Amino acid sequence: MTAPRTPPDVPDVPKAYVVRDFPDTPPPFWGRWGRIYLLVAGLLAVETAVFWWLTRWAS
Amino acid sequence: MGVVTGLAAIDWAVLGATIAAIVGYGAWRTVGVRDADSYVRGEALRWPTIGLGIMATQASAITFLSLPGQAYADGMRFVQFYFGLPLATILISAVFVPVYHRLRVRTAYEYLEHRFDLRVRLLGALLFLIGRGLAAGITIYAPSIILSQILGWPLHSTIWGIGALVVLYVLVGGSRAVSVTQRQQMIVIMIGLVIAAAIVIARLPDQVSLGGAVRVAGALGRINPVSFQLDFHNRYNFWAGITGGFFLQLSYFGTDQSQVQRYLSGRSVAEMRLGLLFNGMFKIPMQFLILFIGVMVFVFFLFTRPPMHFDAPTLARVEAARPTEVHALEVRFDRAFEAQRSAALAFLTARGRPEEPAVRDQLAAAAAEIDRVRGDAKQLIQATLPDAQTRDTDYVFLTFVLQHIPHGLVGLLLAVILCAAMSSVAGELVALGSTTVVDFYLRLRQALGRPPGSRTHDLRASQLAMVAWGVIVLGIASAASLFANLIEAVNILGSLFYGTILGLFVVALFLRRITATPVLCGAIVAELLVITLFVTTTLGYLWFNAIGCATVVAVAALLQAALPARPAVSSAAAATG
Numbered sequence: 242m243t244a245p246r247t248p249p250d251v252p253d254v255p256k257a258y259v260v261r262d263f264p265d266t267p268p269p270f271w272g273r274w275g276r277i278y279l280l281v282a283g284l285l286a287v288e289t290a291v292f293w294w295l296t297r298w299a300s
Numbered sequence: 301m302g303v304v305t306g307l308a309a310i311d312w313a314v315l316g317a318t319i320a321a322i323v324g325y326g327a328w329r330t331v332g333v334r335d336a337d338s339y340v341r342g343e344a345l346r347w348p349t350i351g352l353g354i355m356a357t358q359a360s361a362i363t364f365l366s367l368p369g370q371a372y373a374d375g376m377r378f379v380q381f382y383f384g385l386p387l388a389t390i391l392i393s394a395v396f397v398p399v400y401h402r403l404r405v406r407t408a409y410e411y412l413e414h415r416f417d418l419r420v421r422l423l424g425a426l427l428f429l430i431g432r433g434l435a436a437g438i439t440i441y442a443p444s445i446i447l448s449q450i451l452g453w454p455l456h457s458t459i460w461g462i463g464a465l466v467v468l469y470v471l472v473g474g475s476r477a478v479s480v481t482q483r484q485q486m487i488v489i490m491i492g493l494v495i496a497a498a499i500v501i502a503r504l505p506d507q508v509s510l511g512g513a514v515r516v517a518g519a520l521g522r523i524n525p526v527s528f529q530l531d532f533h534n535r536y537n538f539w540a541g542i543t544g545g546f547f548l549q550l551s552y553f554g555t556d557q558s559q560v561q562r563y564l565s566g567r568s569v570a571e572m573r574l575g576l577l578f579n580g581m582f583k584i585p586m587q588f589l590i591l592f593i594g595v596m597v598f599v600f601f602l603f604t605r606p607p608m609h610f611d612a613p614t615l616a617r618v619e620a621a622r623p624t625e626v627h628a629l630e631v632r633f634d635r636a637f638e639a640q641r642s643a644a645l646a647f648l649t650a651r652g653r654p655e656e657p658a659v660r661d662q663l664a665a666a667a668a669e670i671d672r673v674r675g676d677a678k679q680l681i682q683a684t685l686p687d688a689q690t691r692d693t694d695y696v697f698l699t700f701v702l703q704h705i706p707h708g709l710v711g712l713l714l715a716v717i718l719c720a721a722m723s724s725v726a727g728e729l730v731a732l733g734s735t736t737v738v739d740f741y742l743r744l745r746q747a748l749g750r751p752p753g754s755r756t757h758d759l760r761a762s763q764l765a766m767v768a769w770g771v772i773v774l775g776i777a778s779a780a781s782l783f784a785n786l787i788e789a790v791n792i793l794g795s796l797f798y799g800t801i802l803g804l805f806v807v808a809l810f811l812r813r814i815t816a817t818p819v820l821c822g823a824i825v826a827e828l829l830v831i832t833l834f835v836t837t838t839l840g841y842l843w844f845n846a847i848g849c850a851t852v853v854a855v856a857a858l859l860q861a862a863l864p865a866r867p868a869v870s871s872a873a874a875a876t877g
Binding site: 277288296298 | 390517526528
């Protein structure tokens, strides 16, 4: 079992206020989903490049 | 290939069978819903259903009526409006989804109580109900007015007919019925779009290849899907899309219950994320396809004479009053059209030759003459019928469908438009009903110390809320003719509330030292500021999103700094303490 966490800016708080979990806190942004996020962002970059080429080719 | 100007029996059959099958399937699949929780939350859906539901909720009928017309008149630059969407879905998947799932919230605003308190939750929910309720009325009015004008259907019967069908299956199956039917509706929409694209390309003259069609559209400024030119007066460029669009889509997908409800019904965080990211990946290609169909309709009408004004009923009223002037304009339009057709054919054969620049200039001049005649026609309409709309781009695609697509497929494409209307309105209705019941009725019962109701009681309350919102939304739709420009009205209404709601969530998720009272004051100040700016200035409405969000954050941060510091603890810890 991991040690209970306390809020970093409250070094010494009563035991009743020890925070074991932050259920409403977002998890770290880059987990194993990072590669899928990169894929989605990469697709946006490819679409933008294709649209730019199409704009130039057709004008 | 038969050319039609109205609906044949086979069109009615296809239209009726498609709609009846979807509504019947949705009611049959969800008839067993027995408690309020599964009624408002839906049940354990997989990502393809979530993804299609998200797309179907966003794509309203006006998308399929207006976008091709917009591409016809203005090219494809509107697609840049969606460039912020993939980035917004990434942020929502990474930050919003795990929090919503971990707290097992049924509405987005429930999270605000976890993070702040009941007052903030009620404020967020109230702002959503006002903004979305008004917008839903216009969502249903916009296609109804166009369908009734073109097809001669009575306006109020069209509004209440679409509304009654939606209320029927939402009443039976709640959120799950919406998800199930949206999947079928989106499949019909996709099939319809592909068929429409194939038909319009097939209907081009033999000497016009697909490449040639794109070239001639490009020469007339219609192939413009991306521009990197930074211009603050141009609403649609890469930079506006990637920044302004990002905030707008973040607010819509992250905090608007009509969208949040679609992915809250996911089986797991992974399914919810995949459903959202599916939308992030395929929304831009879908919008591109719709705009491309509009551009191909534009090219088609370079070689086949289009109406001088696409809103034929309005032009007919003007012609009845001033026949000579309309006839003179039609003669001018005939001449301009023939000149443009000849110039377009010459441009296609001159490609790559020395004479290409000169022919291109001739084509541009011919197109400018067409625009002048159309402008004169609009002036005549305005002079004759001061209350009439002169904007006719919403009628372009429906005119093409009714006059140049074979029987049977006309019914299918009308089914696409009605499916889009029903799917977006259903998503909005179920979100309005859920928010009313979960955030107000059930929560306030709890706050007043009343005992929990039975499962049947809560289910009936949820169903009653859906029906009540159905009646309210249809009432708003019946009065929506008060708004001059419908699409703009929807966007303005959204922008009046989205910024403040987004500000609440930004503070909740990213500024963890800020507590309930400062953020509540910040939201009230922001909303008052936005409404004051809307009433007293001519500031572009898209700015309201950024101003509302920034004001909530700034006022809340300032007030928090002014308050005495106290230990920050999570609600879970406080509860156990």
